Amino acid sequence: MRVLMVNAQGPGLHAGGAERSVGALTVGLLARGHAVEILQAFPDGSPVLPGTRRTVLHAVDWHDSRVRTLENHLGDLLSLPRRRVEELIRAAEPDVVHTHNLPGFGTGVWEVARRVGVPVVHTAHDYHLLCPRVTLSKPDGAPCSPGPFLCGARTRRMARWAGAVAHYTGVSQYVVDVHRTVFGATAATVIRNPVQTDVQATRPPGPAPRVLGYIGSLDANKGVDRLLRAAPALAAAGCSIRIAGDGRLRAEVEAAAADPALHVVYDGTVGAQAKSEFLSACDVGVVPSVWPEPGGPNRTMVEWLLARRPVLLSRRGGLGEVVDSYPGAIPIEPTTEEIVAAMAALREPAAWEAALERAGRAHVDGDEAAALWVDAYERVLLGAAAGR
Numbered sequence: 001m002r003v004l005m006v007n008a009q010g011p012g013l014h015a016g017g018a019e020r021s022v023g024a025l026t027v028g029l030l031a032r033g034h035a036v037e038i039l040q041a042f043p044d045g046s047p048v049l050p051g052t053r054r055t056v057l058h059a060v061d062w063h064d065s066r067v068r069t070l071e072n073h074l075g076d077l078l079s080l081p082r083r084r085v086e087e088l089i090r091a092a093e094p095d096v097v098h099t100h101n102l103p104g105f106g107t108g109v110w111e112v113a114r115r116v117g118v119p120v121v122h123t124a125h126d127y128h129l130l131c132p133r134v135t136l137s138k139p140d141g142a143p144c145s146p147g148p149f150l151c152g153a154r155t156r157r158m159a160r161w162a163g164a165v166a167h168y169t170g171v172s173q174y175v176v177d178v179h180r181t182v183f184g185a186t187a188a189t190v191i192r193n194p195v196q197t198d199v200q201a202t203r204p205p206g207p208a209p210r211v212l213g214y215i216g217s218l219d220a221n222k223g224v225d226r227l228l229r230a231a232p233a234l235a236a237a238g239c240s241i242r243i244a245g246d247g248r249l250r251a252e253v254e255a256a257a258a259d260p261a262l263h264v265v266y267d268g269t270v271g272a273q274a275k276s277e278f279l280s281a282c283d284v285g286v287v288p289s290v291w292p293e294p295g296g297p298n299r300t301m302v303e304w305l306l307a308r309r310p311v312l313l314s315r316r317g318g319l320g321e322v323v324d325s326y327p328g329a330i331p332i333e334p335t336t337e338e339i340v341a342a343m344a345a346l347r348e349p350a351a352w353e354a355a356l357e358r359a360g361r362a363h364v365d366g367d368e369a370a371a372l373w374v375d376a377y378e379r380v381l382l383g384a385a386a387g388r
Contacts, residue, residue, distance in 0.1 A: 001034050001035075001095040001096060001381065001382060001385045002034070002035045002036075002037070002092070002093060002094045002095045002096075003029060003034060003035070003036045003037070003094055003095070003096055003097075003098055003381060004036075004037050004038075004039055004089060004092045004094035004096075004097045004098065004118075005022055005025075005026060005036060005037070005038050005039065005098050005100070006039045006040075006097060006098065006099040006100065006102075006105065006109055007019065007022045007038075007039075007040055007041075007099075007100035007101055008040065008041045008042060008100075008101040008102065008103045008104050008105070009040060009041075009042060009044050009101070010022070010038055010040030010042075010044055010046060010054065010056075011023035011026050011038055011040075011046070011049055011052075012044065012046050017125060017126075017295070017298075017299065018100050018101045018123075018125040018126075019044075020299075021100075021123075021125065021193065022038075022100055023049065024370070024373075024374075025374060025377055026038070026049055026052060027049065028370070028371070028373075028374035028377075028378075029374065029377075029378065029381075030049075030051045030052070032374070032378065034378075036051070036052050037052060037053045037054070037055075037092045037094070038052055038053070038054040038055070039054075039055050039057065039085075039088055039089075039092070040054065040055070040056055040057065041056070041057045041058055041103060041104025041105055042056065042057075042058055042060070042061040042062060042063075042068075042104055043056050043058075043059070043060070043061055044061065055088055057084070057085070057088075057104060057105070058104055062103065062104065072103045072104055073132060075103075075104065075105070075106045076102075076103070076106055076128075076132070076154060076157075076158060077153075077154050077157055078106065078108075078157070079106035079107040079108045079157055079158050079160070079161065080106065080108045081108040081109075081111040081112045081115065081161075082108060082109075082112065085105070085108070085109055085112050086112045086115065086116060089109075089112060089113055089116050089118060090116055094118055095118070095119075095385040095388065096118065096119050096120070096121060096381050096384045096385040096388075097109070097113045097118050097119070097120045097121070098120075098121045098122075098123070098381060099120060099121070099122045099123070100122075100123050100125060101125060101126070101128060102128060102129075103128065106158065107129070107158045107159070107160075107161045107162070108161060110122070110161040110162065110164040110165055111161040111164055113164060114161075114163075114164035117388070118388065119166040119384040119385060119387055119388050120164050120165045120166060120384070121165070121166060121167050121168065121169070121380055121381055121384050122165050122167075122168040122169075122183075123168070123169045123170070123171075123191075124168060124169070124170045124171070124175050124176070124179050124294075125171055125175075125294060125295075126175075126294050127175075127178070127292075127294065129155060129158055129159070129179065129182050130151070130155055130178065130179070130181070130182070131144070131151060132151065132154065135221045135291045136178075136291060136292055137220075137221045137290065137291040139220065140220050141219075141220035141221045141222075141223065141225070141290040141291065142290075143290075143291075155181070155182065158182070159181070159182040159183075162182050162183050162184070162186070165183060165186055166186070166187070166383075166384040166387055167186065167187045167188070167189065167380050167383065167384050168183050168186055168187075168188050168189075169188065169189045169190070169191045169377070169380060170188065170189075170190055170191075170294075171190075171191065171192060171193055171294055171295045171296070171318060172190060172192065172294060172295060172296040172317065172318025172321055172322075173190050173296075173318075173321055174292060174294070174296070174317050174318045174320070174321065175190075175294045175317075175318060176188045176189075176190050178292075189376065189380055191373065191376045191377060191380075192295075192296060192297070192322075193295055193297065193298075193299075193373070194369045194370050194372075194373045195297060195302050195305075195306075195362075195363070195369070196302070196369075196370065197299065197302055197303050197306055199272075199275050199276050199279065199303050199306075199307070200276055200306070200307065201276060201279045201280045201307035201308060201309070202276055202277065202280045203280050204308060205282075205283040205284070205308065205309055205356060206283050208283070208347065208349075208352060209239070209283045209284050209310075209343060209346040209347060209352055210238065210239055210240065210283055211239070211240050211241075211242055211281060211282045211283045211284070212234065212239060212240070212241050212242070212282065212283070212284050212285075212286055212312075212339075212343060213241075213242045213243075213244075213278065213279065213281070213282025213283075213284065213285050213286065213304075213309070214227055214241065214242070214243045214244070214245070214285070214286050214287075214288070215243075215244040215245055215270070215275070215278060215279075215285075215300060215303075216244075216245050216287075216300050217245055217246070217247040218243070218245050218246055218247030218248065218249040218250050218252075218253055219247040219248050219249060220248070220249065220290070221289065221290055221291035222247075222288070222289050222290075222291070223288030223289055223290045223314065223334040224243075224247070224249045224252075224253065224288075225249060225252065226288055226290070226334060226335060226336045226339065227241065227243075227286065227288055227336075227339060228241075228249075228252060228253065228256050228264070229336040230336045230339045230340050231256060231262040231263065231264050232261075232262060233336075233340045234263070234339075234340060234343060235261065235262055235263040237340075237343070237344065237347070239263070239343055240263035240264065240265060241256075241262075241263065241264045241265070242264075242265045242267065242278070242281060242282050243257075243264065243265070243266050243267065244266075244267040244268065244269065244270045244275075244278050245269060246268070246269050253266050254266055275303075279303065279304070279307040279309065280307070282309060283309065284309060284310050284311070284312065284343065284346065285300075285303075285304030285307075285309045285310070285311035285312070286311065286312040286313075286339065287300055287301055287304075287311060287312070287313050287314055287319065288312065288314055288332070288334040288339060289314045289316055289317070289319065289334060290314070290316065290334045291316065291317070292316045292317025292318070293314065293316055293317040293318055293319045294317060294318050295318050295319075296317070296318030296319050296320070296321040296322040297318075297319070297322050297326065298318070298319065301313060301319065301326070301329065304328075305326060305328045305329065305359060305362035306362050306363075308328075308356070308359050308360050308362065309328075309359055310328050310329075310330055310346065310355040310356065310358070310359045311328060311329055311330065311359075312330050312332050312339060312342050312343075313329045313330060313331055313332065314331075314332065314333070314334040315331050315332070315333065316334065326362070327358035327359065327361040327362065328355070328358045328359030328360075328361065328362055330342055330346075330355070
């Protein structure tokens with residue numbers, strides 16, 4: 001079959017969540033003899049994947065342009081079928097259009113595909129169709145149900161073309177279920193991301209849990225403010241917090257790191273080998289997300305476990321579906337009190353030994369698991385294409 005992959009930032013094998021998935025799926029489908037073209041909204045500087053052709057819709061990336069960001073929000077609200085997109089779909093002559101993240105496109109791309117006579121499969125990686133902030137949470141991290149006015153009107157506008165989608169998939173059952181408000185009774189499949197990473201720790205954890213590590217976006221919806229509020233109690237117990245990443249709470253993290261009484265270390269943004277060193281410098285990981293994390297598992301959880309580190313894991317969203325299935329994951333409510341209590345429990349020698357033993361059972365999914373992941377998408381795409 002011929003597949004047209006539609007994603008805001010295109011395919012990326014080494015960056016992003018949806019982008020990694022699009023890139024890995026593209027490579028997997030090509031290896032099975034399918035033809036794949038990429039239609040992306042924004043330039044990202046990544047090389048074209050061998051065996052594919054790529055078209056970029058807009059001249060500038062929204063990350064670099066406030067105007068483009070505003071145009072994205074307006075485009076979501078309007079979600080108009082665009083003639084240019086129709087021209088590109090006709091030129092690609094796909095058997096199926098597979099859409100992913102849609103900033104820069106809007107859901108009008110679904111209606112365009114319907115008019116051209118091409119079935120659509122959509123994969124929900126996050127909550128973009130339901131929430132302008134994508135997180136289903138307020139700026140302070142508190143849960144936020146889509147309101148009936150701005151958010152509700154936006155979702156209704158975007159959902160009006162959902163009848164063109166033959167099948168949708170989600171990275172967790174939570175994501176599939178919450179998108180029923182958009183897709184109704186449309187056929188749906190949960191396709192979880194495989195447990196894979198190219199980051200490895202260079203040394204084992206210490207003989208006691210002394211360093212609690214966080215890596216990711218420095219935002220309230222990720223629970224970073226709650227983690228910082230745990231610093232005084234953890235410092236009093238002889239523990240430090242090590243943080244890597246960037247985001248809106250960076251100033252707060254830097255201020256905490258500047259206070260010697262809090263025992264907070266800030267490593268800035270890390271990647272590749274620096275990430276391996278960061279994981280190795282910590283004894284325990286924490287994912288204190290207060291928003292409903294879409295993926296179950298997500299990449300950060302996987303990296304901690306494959307580094308043989310126990311990880312304190314929020315039960316919110318897709319994470320709650322898998323936390324009990326992964327040895328080494330310790331479920332918590334993402335509160336300051338539970339973070340402190342969980343670290344206190346781990347300081348008991350027997351508990352620490354047991355936690356390390358469980359974390360040591362983590363394994364990287366091999367080629368067979370990755371092939372099964374491609375199998376799942378291939379079945380959905382072939383089924384949609386057959387219905388053309």
